[in-house]
Amino acid sequence: MFRRRGRAQVPVVAGAEGGALALDGVGRTYRGGDVVALHPTDLVVGRGRFVAVMGPSGSGKSTLLQCAAGLDRPTCGTVRVEGVEIGELSEAALTRLRRERIGFVFQAHNLVPSLSVAENVALPLMLGGADAAGPTGEGTAARAAVALAAVGLGDRTTDIPAELSGGQQQRVAIARALVTDPAVIFADEPTGALDPSTAHDVLALLRQAVDHGGHTVVMVTHDPTAAAWCDEAVFLTQGRLVAAMDRPDAGRVHAVMRRLGRRGVAA
Numbered sequence: 001m002f003r004r005r006g007r008a009q010v011p012v013v014a015g016a017e018g019g020a021l022a023l024d025g026v027g028r029t030y031r032g033g034d035v036v037a038l039h040p041t042d043l044v045v046g047r048g049r050f051v052a053v054m055g056p057s058g059s060g061k062s063t064l065l066q067c068a069a070g071l072d073r074p075t076c077g078t079v080r081v082e083g084v085e086i087g088e089l090s091e092a093a094l095t096r097l098r099r100e101r102i103g104f105v106f107q108a109h110n111l112v113p114s115l116s117v118a119e120n121v122a123l124p125l126m127l128g129g130a131d132a133a134g135p136t137g138e139g140t141a142a143r144a145a146v147a148l149a150a151v152g153l154g155d156r157t158t159d160i161p162a163e164l165s166g167g168q169q170q171r172v173a174i175a176r177a178l179v180t181d182p183a184v185i186f187a188d189e190p191t192g193a194l195d196p197s198t199a200h201d202v203l204a205l206l207r208q209a210v211d212h213g214g215h216t217v218v219m220v221t222h223d224p225t226a227a228a229w230c231d232e233a234v235f236l237t238q239g240r241l242v243a244a245m246d247r248p249d250a251g252r253v254h255a256v257m258r259r260l261g262r263r264g265v266a267a
């Protein structure tokens, strides 16, 4: 669905009122403006939604995700997470917001190899120092244990990452993303390195985080099957958001991706 704005068509993801994430005219250029990775883009994601960001290689998906997550500063526009405009935050405040209100899951899970599974999950809490205790005063170890139990790894807390399979390591990364109870989880190709069965388990966990944890998940993926786990899919091509789909299924997503790959535009 779209509403018209001056500069571009604007996908509005269902349930946008009180959005967890709002991009307003967010663009990113490189080399003094010669390379436009992302044209000014508007996107509002409602709380408790699972959204896939899709598009051909080089269409700007990772750029959008990095700007939305406060990992990169856009060239123009504003990003709000739970209504907080992140461009106005100091580096220290942005770091704190990223640590406490945002979770990250990447294709390469970035676990610290020398730390145990439980220590890896507790890391965002430990970096938070005095604020690490949960709402009822439980400590970091207890919170990490709850997050690990939620991804089915409650019995692997003392292992180091190398002792786990790739899929189990990705589940640890999801536990680490969940442990701070973030408003938004950004996932960049979280199943890109996994076999279909393990990918299924990881996507089920993200779906559960939305349905039972009330989290919002924004996931970059190339995979129509992964997109079918989402509430909505939005499609980028050549740095522009050109289409959105409610309740995507793999067949329809695949058809749009083929059209985008062929012509660079949505039908």
Ligand SMILES: Nc1ncnc2c1ncn2[C@@H]1O[C@H](COP(=O)(O)OP(=O)(O)OP(=O)(O)O)[C@@H](O)[C@H]1O
Pocket: 030, 031, 035, 036, 037, 038, 055, 056, 057, 058, 059, 060, 061, 062, 063, 064
């Ligand atoms: N640091 C950079 N300097 C110059 N150009 C860049 C830089 N980062 C990204 N780009 C360009 O911006 C465009 C969008 O890149 P981006 O990584 O966002 O695409 P993507 O859709 O995530 O691609 P993929 O699916 O292959 O990961 C590409 O043309 C890319 O070459």
